[in-house]
Amino acid sequence: MAEYDNAAPASFDAVPVDAPLKKIFAREKPNPRWSTHHANKVMTVPIKPLFGRKDKVFTIGSCFAERIRLYLSAEGFEVGPPMQDVPMAPDRYKIDRLPARPHMDYFNSFTIRQEFERHIGELTFSPDDYWMTKDLYWGGTRAYQDPYRRMIFGRTPEDLMEANRLASAAIDRGIREADVFFMTLGMAEVFRNRKSGLMACQKPGYAGGAGEDETEFHMSSYEENFENMERVIQIIGKVKPAARIVLTVSPVGLSRTFGRDDILVANSEGKSILRAVLGALSRKYPHVTYFPSYEMVMSNAPTSFREDDGRHVNNWMVAKIVQAFKSAHFDNGDQVASKQAAE
Secondary structure (H helix, E strand, O other): OOOOOOOOOOOOOOOOOOOOOOEEEEEOOOOOOHHHHHHHOEEEEEOOOOEOOOOEEEEEEOHHHHHHHHHHHHOOOEEEOOHHHOOOOOOOEEEOOOOOOOOOEOOOHHHHHHHHHHHOOOOOOOOOOOEEEOOOOOOOOOEEEOOOOOOEEEOOHHHHHHHHHHHHHHHHHHHHHOOEEEEEEOOOEEEEEOOOOOEOOOOOOHHHOOOOOOEEEEEOOHHHHHHHHHHHHHHHHHHOOOOEEEEEEOOOOOOOOOOOOOHHHHHHHHHHHHHHHHHHHHHHOOOEEEOOHHHHHHHOOOOOEOOOOOOOEOHHHHHHHHHHHHHHHEOOOOOHHHHHHHO
């Protein structure tokens, strides 16, 4: 059995014999009949060329976005943002899981929107907008944490500012260079920073950080998530007018809920809100595509999930998703944008 991690290295394990969904095809016209799906254990994805070999892909979102990044990178595509180029100073700051894993997680639409608004100068974070927490890394009495990006800690406030400056530079470069934006939303349950009114990157206390006293729980609505992602689409349209946008829902379930319902009920509601939002946006904007990785995974449950936690997606399933994404959306030309501009 393969050794798994939330973002295991790309591998192409065989499809289990008991997988309910055997085939995923790219077709000009998707299958409209349940009877065909049931009889043939098949799913179809509409063909829509979105990227070529030289197009650069920008991924942002949950840990599932990191899985997609790893598999696309393993197949030779250039995928950003270039977090691997961020200079690290472990005696001064920590940035998520860099340098081992060049990705930063954004689990909700609020923090993704905040990142894009920061990019265009519409949102500026105050230099003293940080949390003080216990020092788990440098042997001191306290450390300083960024509320809005996951697991960014500084030994001093100045070190935290430097870490954020470097992370911002890499993200900004990724946005400027991207031809395709691949975004994955993970959850509707969020935590609002009482001081600023902005949404925090993670649940209180995550990775030994702060947030217990600094935040309040908020169950976000369809309307809020629609507004967030529409604003992101509008910003991308201004800074990268020819870019294509791919939206997905992460199939990774909540590790726990902070609401009143059972975990299964809470997870279903949150994913349903996000799925409905992304479907509506893909119908409203021609350059926005919903890619059904969520449906691919859920249609193959439980075999599509790891046995050890039942939440994270097995390697073979991620490989099938990337293969389906390429079959439906990869153009054999160099760059889809340049071809379209010439037509």
